[in-house]
Amino acid sequence: MDTAAVRRRLKATAALLRLDEVAGRLRGRDLTALVARADEVMADTYTFSKTWDMERCRTPFTLPAGAYDWNVVNNDDEEWCFMLNRMDYLEDLALVALATGEARYAEKAAALLGSWIDAHPTIVPELSTRTLDTGIRIRSWATALPALEAAGALSDELLALVVASIGDQIAYLREHYVPKYETSNWGSIQTLGILTVLATIEDDPASDGDWAWATERAESQIAAQVYPDGIDWEQSTMYHVEVLLYALCALSTLEAQGAPLPRGLRKAAARLSRALAAQMMPDGCIDAQGDSDRTDVRGLMALCAGVLGDCALAAASGRSELDPGDLFAFGCSAEDALRSAEECGEALPLTFDGMDSGLFVARSSWGADANLTEFSSGPLGSGHGHSDNLHVTAVYQGSPVLVDGGRYTYREDSSVRPFLKGPLAHNVPLLDGRSSCVPKGSWGYSDFGYPLKTYARHAGGAHYFEGALVGHDPLHVLVRKLVALDCGIWVCADEALAEGEHELVSRLHFDPEVRVEAVGDGCRVGCAAGELALGSTGALELGSEQISLDYNALSDAALVQARIRFAERGGQLWWLAPAGVAVTSVPVLRGGTEPVDPALAEAVRFDVAPDEFYTVAVFHGEVYTGVKAFALEGVSFHAKAVVVHGVGEKRELTVLRA
Structure with a gap:
């Protein structure tokens, strides 16, 4: 490809993004954390703690300057190497160069581009070239390139090498595409990334043979991966977000460049956005559902509102500005659209019934002091899905009380990983304290139950969710009937049917900030919003377990178990209500x-x-x-x-x- 033509294209992209204006807007905002990250990279030191880093590592590691081993493994975790090779820190460097006018940041980004290309004269399978990370990497390169061009950091020689390497990496992705990518976030990240890159660097991307292939695959993936209710089939909010982010990026770039959209892309992005907003807790965070972390999504909601022009998402985000990285990547028009949408005043529904995914949400309001309930009982999903059937998350006046246990790590040698994927780490009823759902290693299962469809009803300020899970050895049915009142009261009936005598155990995990103590036959539950009383018709047992609200991090949290003995059929109630x-x-x-x-x-x-x-x-x-x-x-x-x-x-x- 003619480097002069690519330069013209990058300049045109910079004009579409209004990078000069982006620079002015950024100078009026707090970039402390962003500059600190960029300065770390300037010193060849890496931490991975950005909002949507899929495998965070807050421990800094320094690489030998100018002599990177791109297959290095730090933190005893190959995921560290994968994060390094995604290279989204190039976006930080390019953004800081743009905002500060300091060319050294752009020059560092250019040097890292050259280093990676020099180390990969041909693209072959190794830790540094996994297909997922390759899709992320080329999209990060494309995001940084217009600003690097504006900073004068791209020599003709380097630009030619970058363009050639992008072509080699796309060919590598096509060669190593496998059928499972049709339903995996790996696939949509690759194909939507390819479309974004080609639309950024080519005058007529649709004439490129790779464009037709990526479009066809993206259309197939969109239909397969996004349920009609808007939830990504993998049943993990973190990876739902990854698919959404790449959908937004492709949608914004292709529309701005006048390139044809894959069929269904805009509708899928809209459904994914609304479904994510429904899961947002009153403090703006998502619960650590499936393979996820406790993460603030308000910035992403603002981006969704800007790209989609969705007034209700703008209101839910509570933002009038994009996050700096999103402003850099999506441009001034997206932020202008957010501000226009913000003025509409439309509100999202207070309930979400995910009949396809099995995820249900009810909230008392969209205020910061709302009471919220999430009920989860659907299909397993992918290896990122957890056995969380009949799980309940409860938020009282904006404070998380009952929560999901998170994921901790992906390491195969960790015993914590399969435990956190299993039923014992969730707020569920169990027969005799065990389950037919049995995780195996980091990604698999050796057994699973059969979830039945959830019944849901909302009437005024009252909400009802009923789900069931069929297990075996012995054959049994677990039923949960949950009533949530908008005034901040939860009443749950857990029931079990099985031949013979058994024990029904309901496990309840509390947020690490919540303090629980036994008081008489019940428990006093203290959270930031006040005190609640936990009671049950079963016998309550207070203990603690570790949960993970952030990758590579564990926290001690209170655990309460309600127990009752029964024969053939039995049940128990438990409830949470404000103290007093x-x-x-x-x-x-x-x-x-x-x-x-x-x-x-x-x-x-x-x-x-x-x-x-x-x-x-x-x-x-x-x-x-x-x-x-x-x-x-x-x-x-x-x-x-x-x-x-x-x-x-x-x-x-x-x-x-x-």
């Missing part, structure tokens, strides 16, 4: 007068004020004999789950499960 709320068991009356056996139905009353209460009733089985008319707090009903809200003499019935 009086909690009492009340009868469900058959025919208005006869208390039913608790084995059939149970009810708990929560007095939230002197003249206001909520009473929640859940049936554990079908009513097939006797009178089928029931009453609760003087209100008649026939249903399997109801809430009665009383204020003074007024009573209001809400049916959640018929």
Whole structure:
């Protein structure tokens, strides 16, 4: 390819991004962390702690200046080498060069480009050239190139080498493409990365033979990977985000350059964005669901709003500016679009029912002090998916209380890794304290249960989720029926059916910042928003386990287990309610007068004020004999789950499960 033509293209891309204006906007913002990262690289020192680094390592390692071994393994983890070879730190260097006007940052980026190319005269399989990292690397090169060209850091010789290497790497990706990439984030990152790169450096990218191949594969991947409800099939929020990021990048670049879009790309990006927003906790973070970290997604929501022009996403982000790295990569037009969308005032729905993925969310508001519930019970997904069927995450007035255990590491020799993937690391019911879902090593499973479809209903300020998991040895069914009230009360009925005598165990993991202590038959739960009371009809046992909210990091966290013995069929209730709320068991009356056996139905009353209460009733089985008319707090009903809200003499019935 003619280097003069590539230079013209890079200048045109810089004009589309309005890099001169980007530089001015950046100088008015806090770039302390960004400059610190760039300065580390200037000293040949690397940490990987950016928001969407897939395998973070906060421990610094210094490489020999000018003599990199691009296959080096540090931190006893090959993932460190993979992070090094993704080379997204080139974007940091180019951005800082643009913002500060200091050419040395651009010159360092150019030197690193030359070093990598010199070390890879041909692209062959090795640690430094995994296909995933190759797709990420060429996209990072393309993002940095317009700014490096503007800084005068690209000699004719280096630019020719870069263009040739990009061509070699794309050929390598095509040669090593395998069928599993159709449903893997590895595949979409590669193909969408190729399209982004070609649209950046070529005048007529659609005439390139690689363009047609990448487009065809991207269209197939989009259809396969993104469920109709907008959740990525791999069942891991971190990798949902990776697919979304590359979709946004390709969408923005191709539209700006006037290149044709793969079929379904914009709709998929919109669905992925809305589904991610639904999972955002009130503090702006996602829970560490699947192979994920506790990560703030508000900056990404702002980017989604800017690229897609989505008013509701703009409101959810609470931002009027893009993060510096996003402004650099996507340009001023994306930030201008964010500001325009911000003025629309549209709000996202308060509930999300992922009927395809099995992920359900309900929140009391979009405020920072909202109460939120996530219920997860869907298909396993990929190797990044965890056996978290029937898991519940609970956030009280903006403070995470019950949380997911995270992932910690991908190392095959770690015993923590398969444990955190397994049911014991999640907030789930278990038969005899074990499960049919058995992780094997870092990526596989030796066994798994059969999840049934979740039932969900939202009525006013009450939400109901019901899921079931079929296990074996012995054959059994675990059922969870969860009622979440917007006022900050959770009532859960865990049930099990199995021949013989067994123990039902409900495991509850708390955020590391939450303090739990035993008080009488229950527990006092202290979080930043205040105190809650945890109670159960089973026996509560308080302990602790380690969870991981960040890759390569473990934290001690409280664990509470509720236990009950049963024969053939049994269940227990557990609940969380604000401290000070009086909690009492009340009868469900058959025919208005006869208390039913608790084995059939149970009810708990929560007095939230002197003249206001909520009473929640859940049936554990079908009513097939006797009178089928029931009453609760003087209100008649026939249903399997109801809430009665009383204020003074007024009573209001809400049916959640018929």
